[in-house]
Amino acid sequence: MASTQVTPTRMELTRQKKKLVTATRGHKLLKDKRDELMRQFLEMVRENMTLREKVEAGIKSANTNFVIAKAGMSEEILRVALMAPKQEVYLETSTKNVMSVDIPVFEYKTRTADTNDIYSYGFAFTSSDLDDAVKSLADILPDMLLLAEREKACQLMASEIEKTRRRVNALEHVIIPEAQRNIKYITMKLDENERSSQIRLMKVKDMMLEEAHHYKEKQQAQA
Amino acid sequence: MYKIAVLGDYDSIYGFAALGLDTFPVTDPAEAAKELHRLAGGEYAVIYITEGLAAQIGHEIGKYKEQVLPSIILIPGVSGNTGMGIEGVKKSVEQAVGSDILFSEK
Numbered sequence: 001m002a003s004t005q006v007t008p009t010r011m012e013l014t015r016q017k018k019k020l021v022t023a024t025r026g027h028k029l030l031k032d033k034r035d036e037l038m039r040q041f042l043e044m045v046r047e048n049m050t051l052r053e054k055v056e057a058g059i060k061s062a063n064t065n066f067v068i069a070k071a072g073m074s075e076e077i078l079r080v081a082l083m084a085p086k087q088e089v090y091l092e093t094s095t096k097n098v099m100s101v102d103i104p105v106f107e108y109k110t111r112t113a114d115t116n117d118i119y120s121y122g123f124a125f126t127s128s129d130l131d132d133a134v135k136s137l138a139d140i141l142p143d144m145l146l147l148a149e150r151e152k153a154c155q156l157m158a159s160e161i162e163k164t165r166r167r168v169n170a171l172e173h174v175i176i177p178e179a180q181r182n183i184k185y186i187t188m189k190l191d192e193n194e195r196s197s198q199i200r201l202m203k204v205k206d207m208m209l210e211e212a213h214h215y216k217e218k219q220q221a222q223a
Numbered sequence: 224m225y226k227i228a229v230l231g232d233y234d235s236i237y238g239f240a241a242l243g244l245d246t247f248p249v250t251d252p253a254e255a256a257k258e259l260h261r262l263a264g265g266e267y268a269v270i271y272i273t274e275g276l277a278a279q280i281g282h283e284i285g286k287y288k289e290q291v292l293p294s295i296i297l298i299p300g301v302s303g304n305t306g307m308g309i310e311g312v313k314k315s316v317e318q319a320v321g322s323d324i325l326f327s328e329k
Contacts, residue, residue, distance in 0.1 A: 041319050049312055049326060056299050056308060063301045066238050079237075087243035091225040091268045095291060104291050106268065110243060118241050134241045141242055144296070145227075148269040151312070152294035158315035159289055 006182045008189035016186065020179040027171040034164045037099045041157045048150045055147050058140035065133035072127035081121035081130065087111060089141075101160045103153035108145050225292075228262045230255060231273030235300035239271070252279035259283055263293045273300035274307040 006012055070078055088111035095102040110117075118138045119131060210216065229239045233248035240246045247262070249255045255276050260283070262270055274297050277284055284295050297308040309326075317323045 038319065042325070045312065045316055045319075045325065049309070052308055052312060056304055059299055060304060062238060063235070063299075067301070082237055082240050085240050085243055087241070089227055089243040091227060093225055093268050093292065102291050104268070104294060118243070120241050133238060137238045138242050144271070144298070145269065148271075148294045148296045151296055152291070154312065154315050155288050156291065158319040161319040 006186065008186045008193075010190065013183065013186045013190070016179050016182045020176065020183065023171055023175045023179060027168060027176065030164055030168045030171065033099055034161060034168055037101070037157060037161050037164060040098060041154065041161060044150060044157065045154050048147070048154050051143060051147045051150055055140060055143050058136070058143065062133060062137040062140060065129065065136050069127060069129035069133045072129050073125070077125050078130070081126050084120060086120045087117040091145075098153075098157070099160075101153075101157050103156055104149055106145055106149050108142075224266075225268035226266050227269045227271070228267045229271045229298075230258060230262070231271075231276050231298075231300055235273045235275075235302070236271075244271075249276070252276070256280045256283045259295075263287055263295075268292050268294065270295045271298045272296070273298060274305045275300045275302060278305065278307060 006016070090109045090111070092107040092109060094105050094107075096105050097103075115138075118134055121130075123131075227244045229236045229244050229246045230249060232250050236246045236248060245267075247258055249258055255272075259270065259272070259280065270293050272284070272295060277297050287293060287295055297311060299305070299308070313323050313326050316325050
């Protein structure tokens with residue numbers, strides 16, 4: 001039964017009772033946390049999926065555009081055209097706390113405000129297909145950044161949910177039953193001790209009375 | 224202030240250079256793993272990596288899963304979509320819920 005030995009004392013009983021109260025409260029709180037995390041996670045993961053599908057489709061079509069662009073001009077010209085980018089993207093990161101999980105929030109800034117700075121080449125030697133290809137990729141970039149944010153959030157939340165779920169289960173199926181068992185064991189043991197000492201006292205009292213008054217001898221004499 | 228990196232074979236990623244992302248063309252898995260650790264160590268908050276390359280260094284990518292930064296995101300390469308990115312999303316659902324209840328029918 002009780003796998004770990006507990007000493008059946010009153011002090012231990014109080015300790016176990018306190019442990020049970022804490023565990024029960026912790027269990028309730030963690031369960032609430034898990035439920036709320038799960039709700040938010042499911043919302044976010046759906047968004048993640050749609051974003052991912054969108055981004056993958058976008059990149060696929062951008063890649064096709066790049067292949068077409070590449071077909072229209074020589075490899076060297078293409079390499080030279082994209083060699084020295086004019087535009088630069090910076091990220092400002094902060095974190096948002098969702099149910100004690102820190103999830104990243106990205107805010108992106110470009111070095112120049114001009115949207116045409118993505119074309120890092122003169123238009124003399126490149127085909128217009130390249131412009132289209134670069135444009136299609138630029139269009140998908142905001143979604144890609146949003147995807148980076150959401151996907152990371154999902155990964156972090158998933159591992160947090162897993163941890164919380166383990167804790168809830170450990171409390172529910174191990175810690176709480178164990179404390180209850182221990183409490184029962186100690187109460188029974190204490191009751192048993194009390195009964196046995198009660199009986200011992202009664203017996204001793206009988207013996208002392210017998211010693212003092214000699215009831216048995218008097219009874220025999222009367223008979 | 225963080226930057227964004229793109230990792231993969233040259234043909235899949237050269238377009239991102241025009242947008243202002245830093246591209247790192249690598250094909251060798253060992254080299255890619257080294258590059259990934261270098262990028263993740265500092266100034267890059269988001270690292271896009273092609274699915275083909277990611278498949279070869281999945282273990283290295285897994286190390287960063289629990290950290291807030293960097294966010295390592297798989298993107299399809301020029302050779303096509305392997306479905307690994309979608310698989311990753313399904314994996315996290317599985318991790319959280321226990322089984323894939325959302326996207327299993329697809």
